[in-house]
Amino acid sequence: EADADPPPTVFASPPPDGLLCRICGNVFRNPFTASCGDSFCHRCIADETVPCPRHNVPAKPLVVNLALCDQVGDLLIRCRYGLRVKRPNAESPDSGLTSPSSLVGGCSSYEVDPSGCNAEIRLGNRLEHENCCPHSPAVCSRGCGLTVKLRDLQEHESDCGGNGTSCSSVCVGARQRMEKQIRHLEEQLEQRTAESERIRVMLSGVVERLDRLDRHVTDRLQLLEINQAEHQDLLADSLAKQDRLQEAIVVVNELVSSIASVQPGGNVWQTFKCLGTFVGHRGPIWCLLGGGDYLYSASGDKSVKMWQVSSSNELLKTLDGHDGPVLSLALTGSVLFSGSQDNTIRVWDVAPASAEFGTCLKTLKGHTDSVSTLCVSKLYLFSGSFTLVKVWDLASRICLRTLTGFVRWVRALVVSQQLLYVGCGNSVLVIDLCNFSTVRSLCTDEEGNNVHSVLVLPDFVIAGTGCGFLLVWEALEEPVVSAAGTAATALGSASAIAAVETDGEHSNDEAAVSSSAVTSTEEVASATTRPSHVLRGHSSQVSCLSVMRTSAGLKLLSGSHDMSVAVWSLHNMLRTQTLQRHQGIVTAMAVCNSRLFTGSADCSMRVWAP
Known part of the structure; x- marks a missing residue:
């Protein structure tokens, strides 16, 4: 019924361009948000083959755009009982309103009928008015x-x-009403005649002003001819400067080539190329994890797939069991952990030679919201959710502690040198694993510029934000040393997962220990560190980060909701390449077997190599 042809609709004023469908050109009818991010009429993209005019990819309807429905419903239209079919070569009557120019439904053009209803109503209240309109x-x-x-x-x-x-009285009454209407039309004709005279006087004044404007334009044209001669001289000077700039570019290229020749194995122009595509999931790829010769992918189709990437590039196993989209992964040895929107963590045996290969060993419960991110150290498994982080013992798989005090979703977790890096809100909190207290806060400087991904390197801590920036901090000068154990990794990364924020109260489960990982405001403010570099290049949220060593040096890789992957040089913090093959937002990436794997909301994984 929402897609059926509506009755003739004339708007009181032209609708804004933002409420017009890019495919049919009319005001939205039952607007749906498509997979490309734009919105269209549902019937325009119902067959899921019509391409998006702006992104040139198939537009698949995802969900009703309620915001656009409300805006369209607030548009003012004329009552259908105040319209008539426009007569050929007839002038529209002067109704005192802006002449309607948009028609929805029907196959004829309509104009305002002065003898009909002159009410202006909201499009959403059309039926309520027209059911009781005096002219119906x-x-x-x-x-x-x-x-x-x-x-x-x-x-x-x-x-x-x-x-x-x-009865005859009816005919008499009808005749009287007709005579009354005729008198009314005669009065209107007199008024229009007087208005026409006033318009004639106004037109004579307009003609005089046009004559003055013509003389002014003639003077301006003469001045333009004079300026044109001067601009030609400037153009000749600019061309000469361009020639000199080209010569300078040649010199710079020769200098770069000489630098590359003295760098062992250096290739400053090295680029990544797409080697192929992995398909198999029926939902968005939310997380990728590399481990040895295997790649693990988590998807919105509630499954985890294990791929052989060393030689055959084949699917080895599909791990099913979650009741919701799988959002995060972590690996230690031959044990894989998967976090899901069903609020649980499943433990899988992923050793191909094991008798229990591909079976779920245990299900960890305790979260009351989606498990948005996971990471492991030698002793612990860390799981992030709404406002909290849970610490699990790897051996017994029992929750040892719940870290609270985070104000928003925990989007990223990384363990490095006995420090836990927590991406939450507009900062990265650094927590000492000896006493689980905050020792440093890496702030993004802007409220609302939330952290969605974190990467920890020996020299830098890098965070991807919702505004499309990459923020770089120098590594901590005095790392906290713990006597309780050694660091699990020297280099770690975590990707942000698009967890669904559910309504309701978020309470901690009954854990062995529940403590706040956030210290007082004065202590955190004293340890707050601002970024040393801000890398700009993405136009939307940076959802995942990774690093890859190539013959040209260490490369930083960032995936974004703008459907691209950026390659950065950590030597000079400059972007050297942009990878664009996905037809949806880039949500995950992993480096495995000297290749880069990227996952997207288009349900596919791309393979890249330098």
């Missing part, structure tokens, strides 16, 4: 068979003789 047609209930306007129905029925005929 109504059939006499006395049996005469006549159809009159609703406002005249009571008067007609009081004079009607009934029994299928109308």
